Amino acid sequence: MTSIGQTVAYRTLCWVTRMLWKWTGTIEVRGLEHLPTAGPCIVVANHESYLDPLLLQAFTPRVMHAMAKSTQFASRGMAWLMSLVYSFPVRRYQPDPIAVRTVLRLVAAGRAVMIYPEGERSWDGRLQPLRRGTVRLLLKAGVPVIPCRIDGTYDAWPRWGKLARGGHVTITYKPALRLTELSLAEATRVVESALGAPSV
């Protein structure tokens, strides 16, 4: 699934994003020590803006394989670009066993996967209910689940905003969650609690 060319392209796009953002706003990344430098993990993040995946991938040293809605891949150009940045599609309007299999295959290969368990960007900046299927997947994967709280991207570019504005963004990685042995409801509460509180 990977190649040197793709890695170079990914790193270049990350560099370009970092340069653009440093020109536009400021950013602080905290808790990187909680993100394993190697080996499988799933990063779960709150989703407030189009900026989230761009900034998360650009300012995180590890390559992240991001789950993205299938309609993002609708045009061939976007499908190519999404694949270039290691994104893979999920159909959100029906259970998608292929997306689940892709996640399990990636973590089995020791990769880091990024998922937004709310399933879509928030309209008002508040955390939305988590998709039960996503929490089931976190339980099934059995790998470290790293919560990541993103603050500031909603102010910079809310879902209803016509344009992105600058601003200060904080990305906070938190300690890995222990979800095994938990029920679906308990795991949902644990993840919600980890993602819900804005970082101070």
Add this chain to the structure above:
Amino acid sequence: MAIADVLYACIECGRLEALRPAGDAEACERCATVYRRVEGARIQVAPPGRPPETRSAAEWLDMLSATEPEPVGGLPPEPVLVRIAETFRPHWTRGVYLGRIEDFGPEAGGTLTLERDRLTFEGDTAKSTWPLLDLTALQPSSRALQLKLRNGPLVSIKFPQGSAVLWEKRVQRALQELYASLGRGRIVEFQPRIVTG
């Protein structure tokens, strides 16, 4: 995208889908209250003749949600743009099959009507009726509302003069009322499939 996408009614007079572009801001077409994005993502609301007030979108939305919900049915037809994905194409990356991607057809203009048990789209050349009980999922996507029909296509609906947030609420409410009237229980999830609990 616009403030009208998230604030689906005027805070001041309550008129639904009333915000229209007005220079670098938006204004209620009935009471002329002006809405403007100010610092960050905060929204300033300026009723005529009164000092403006600034709050977060969440706070304004809470105020709207506290108002009396409109009855299902009896709504006028809403202008919409509809795209339908009848077919799908496989998506491969470096020889690995990653699933099917929707092939959306051309955009068609028309009107959408919500009744107690169905949605009806009347386009320039065709008319489609989608019974609510045939919906297997309902989800917002960017500025559109998407419906998945049982053994049928994915329908993406945009509301050029309206709000996808409002229409999501409307269809969700119609579904809840229909399911309740049939004794099917309360819907607890609308995507990836409609599930009762």
